[in-house]
Amino acid sequence: MAGPYINQAHIQGLVEAKKKQIANRAMQIQNLVRLQEAEISELAALQLTVSPIGKLPTELLIKVFYLVVPPELFSDQGSDNTDQIVDGAHRVSQVCHHWREIAHGAPQLWVDGFRFSVSERPSRLELEQTTAWLERSHPLPITIYFHCTAGGNLDPGVGFKETELFRILLSTTRRWRHVIWDIPYLCPLGDLHPGDFEGLEQFTIENRDLRPPTKSLDVFLSATRLREVGIRTHGADQPDIIEVFHFPWKQLTSLTLEDGLSFGACRDIMLQCTSMRSMKIRSCSWDALEVSPAPPVVVLPFLNTLELHVDGLVATALGHLFPSLALPALKSLNLSFNDPLHHTVMWDTALFSEFQIRSPSVEKIVLTAQETAVAVENLLALVRHSPAVTDLTINVFGIDDVFVHGLQVKENDPHPLAPRLVTLALGHPVDASSDELDSALEGMIRSRWKPTGDSRVFDANVPRIASLKTVVFADRRNRVSQEFSSGLVALLEQGFDLIFK
Template sequence: MSTPLPSGMRLESTNTETHGQVKGLIEATKTKIARLTVQIRELEFLRERERDVLAALRLMIVPIGQLPTELISEIFKLAVHTAVLKTATREGIWPVSSTMYASTRAALHKALCLSQVCGHWRRVAFSTRQLWAEGVVDIHFNKGMTDPYLDGFKSLLTRSTPYPLSVSLVGSDTAAVDSLRRIADIIVPTAYRWRNLRINMESFRHFNDISLGTFEALERLYIYDFSEQTSPVTAFQSCPRLREFTLKSGEESKMYLIQVPWQNLTHLNIYDESLGGCRTALLQCSNLTSATIATSYDWDFAPGGVDSPIIVLPFLETLKLTFYGFVEGDIDGIAAFFMPLSLPSLKSIDLEFNPNEDETWPRAVFSEFQNRSPKLQEIALLFSSIDASGLIALLRHGPSLQTLDIQNSWSCVGEDFFEALYYDQADSAPLAPKLENIHLESVGDDFEEIYLEDAIRSRWWKDGERLLPDNSPPRVSRLKRVWVAGRFSDELKARMKELVPQGLDLYLA
C-alpha cells in the first residue's frame, strides 16, 4: 500500500517525470522546515523574553523584589553557608580535618538552586563570588573526564575568584596521563587560593611536580590512605599558613614520607602505626595547642633510638593518645613516647589502650611526665593496665587535677585508693587537692563500701560548713560530680542520696 501525498500534490505517470518532481518537492520541503525552524526559534526567544518580563513584573510586587541587590546577595550568603568545623569527641578521635568535608556538595548545591529561580537571582548569584567558594570543590580523578565535567570546574573556579577554596581530591592518580594533565591545567593555577585540602588517594606522585610555595594560603591539610605512595611528598613543605595537619595512613606507615612545616602547626591529628614516627613529628611541633594520635604500642626505632633529650612544647593544652595494637618490636613504646615530653601548658590528656593487649603501665615515666606538666587538669584512661599503686601515684603527681575519668581498667580501684583519696583536715599535703569530678566505671569493686562513702563525704560539704581550726577553708576542693559504677548495696545508695539535694551530682550505678 502506498502512502498518499499531501492534499494538492499530484505526480505525473511517467517514472522520469515522477523522479524529478519528488526531488523538487524534497528541496521545497527542506526549505519550509528551515524557515519554520527559524520562526520557532524566534518565537521561543520572544517567549523567554516575555517570561523574563513577567518574572520582573511579579518581582516588583513581592517583598524580596523591593530589596537592593546588595542585600539579596547577603541573604544568599546566609542561605548557602555550611559550617565545616566540628568538635572532636571521645568516640570520634578525628577532629576538624576529617569532618571538614562531610557536607562536600551542600553549599554548592544551594548556590546552584538559587541561580535557577529566575534570571535576576541567577545574575545576583553569579556576581556573588563568595557563594562559589563556600562549599568544597570535589574532584574525582577516577570519573570520566568529559568536557561538561571539566567545564563545570572551570566555571566554578572562575566564579569563586579571588576567594579561598576548600578542595577535595579523591580517586587514583593512575588514570591516563592526558586526563590528569587536563585536570591539572584547570586546578593547579588556583592552588594559591586553597585554604583547606583533603586528599583521599592511593598515591600523590604527580603533585610533587608543583613548585614549592604554591600552597601559600593552605591552612588545613588532610591526607588519607597513601597505600601506594613510595616517594617522599615534598609539595607541602613550604606552606607558611598551614596550621592543622591530619594523616590517616592505611595498613602501612606513611609517616616518614610526609614533609610539612611541623613548627607552624597548632593542631596535629595522626593515625599511623609508626609510634616512633608519630613521636618524631610531635616533638617538632613547637607551636601545637592540641594533638590527637592513634598508633601502635611497640617502638619501631633502631636500638638506641628511644633516648631523646627533654623537649618542651610550651603551648600544647590537649593530648589524646590511642594505642590500637602491636607491631613487630620488643621495646615498650608507651614509656618511650612520654620520656622526652615536657608539656607545661597541658590541661587535658586522654589515653586509650587496646583491650586485647596486656601493655605495662609506665608508672615512673608517667609520674616524671606529670611533674613536667603541672597544669594538667583532666586525665582520662580507657582500657588501661594501671594498678592501684599506679593510680595513687597518678593522683600524687597531679596537683592541678580536677577531673579523673577511668573506664574499663579492671584492677586499679580498691580500699587503698579510697583510703588515699580520703581527706583529713589535719593533712597539710592532701592527695589531688583540686579534684572535683570523679568518673569510675569497670575499675574493680573488691572493697568495703565504707571506704567509698568516707572518701566522698570527706571531700564534700555545704557552703560554710567546714573550716579548719584556724577558721581557714579546707585544703582540697569540694567535689562537684561523682559517678561510680559497681555493685553497691541499697543501704549505701540510700545514705548517699541525702547529699544529692544539697548540691552534689552523685550517681552510684
C-alpha cells in the same frame, strides 16, 4: 410477567458518554490547577517586590544566604555519581533572577566543600561544574575534597593527574586553603612546584589504600601559611608513610596522626613541633627494637591538648615518649591503651611523674584502657602529680576500693590528691568487692562535697579543696547497693549530681 426490555447498545452509549464527560472534567481541572499555580507564582513575585527581603541590601542578603546554605556546597547524596551532587548555593540562585545575580556575584558562598569524584575520564558535566565553581569562588581561598571512586585503581602514571580536570585545578593551587586527599596515590602532589601551596592552611589525608610515592614530597616546605595537618590511613599497613612528607613541622599548630603509622616516627615528628597547640596520635605499629632511646627533654611551650592512643607495648611506648617532653601549657591529656598481651598495664611511674612535674597545668585527664586493667600504683601516681586537675575520667577495668580510698580527703593531710577536682568519672569497677567499693565511694564523695552557698567555717584539720560536683559511674546501674543509693540522697537533694551510664 416479563421484565422491561433493556437496550444494551443504549446503555453502552451512556457509559461512553459519561467517560468522555469525566475526561473533560479532568482536563478542566488540570487547566484550572495550572492557572492556579501561575497565579500563585505571580502573587509570590508581587509580594517579593514589596516584602522586606526584597528590599534588603545586597551585603545583608548575602549573609542570609550564607546562613541558610549548608557549608558543604557540594554534598554527597549517597552516590559517587557527580550528577547527583547538589549545590546548596546553586539552589539559592534558582529562586529568582535577582537572587541569581547576587549568588553568582558572592564568591564567599562558593568557597567551601567542593568534592571531586576522581576518575581517569572526567565527564563533561564535571568539567563544567569545576570551571563554574572556580569562576564563582574567585579570588577567595577554597576548600577541595579529592575523592577516589575507582576503588584505588587509578594508574599512578597517566591517571587523574593527566586529565583535563586536574590541569584546570592546577591553575588554582595558590588558592587552595584546605585540601582533603582521599586518593591512594600521592604522585600528583609530587608534580607541584615550590610556591604552589603558598595559600594552604590545612592539609588532610584520609585513605586506607594509601601508597607511598617514589620520591619525598617537598612542596609543603614552601607552604608558609600551613598550620593544620592530619594523616588518617584508617589501618593501612604503611608505618613509614609519614616519612615521605616534608612538612614545616615547626610552624604547625594542629597535628593528627592516626592508624598504621610508626610510633617512633610519630615521636620524632612530635618533638619538632614547637608551635603546636593540639595534637592527636594513634599508633598501630610499634617495634621497640627499631626505636632509638628517648632524646633529651624538648619543651613544646604552646601545646594545650594531647591525645595519645597506643596499641600494644604500652609501657615501652610511654617510656620512649614522655621522658622527652615538657608541656608547661598542657590543659587536656587523653591517654588510651589497648594491650591484649597484658592483663594489667604498668609503666615506669617515676619517668611519667617527672613528665607531669614538667607539665603542671593539666586540668582534664582521660585515661582509657580497653579490655585491660591499670596498676593501682600508676593510677594513684597519675592523680598525685596532677594538682590542677578539675575533670578526671578513669575508664579502666579493675577500679577498686584502694584507688577510691586514695581519692578520699582525710583530716590532717596537707597534700590531698586532686584538690581542685570537680568532676569525676569512673568505669569498669571490680565485681569482687562491691560492698567495700560502695563504702569507699560514699566516703570519698562525702569528703569532697560542699553544698553550694555553704558558709560553714572549714575545720582547721581539713584541707581546703574544691567541692566535687559530679560523679559519673559506668556499668554500675545494676550493681549499686541500696545502702549506697540511700546514703547519698541528702547530697542529691543539696545539688550533688550522680550519673549512671
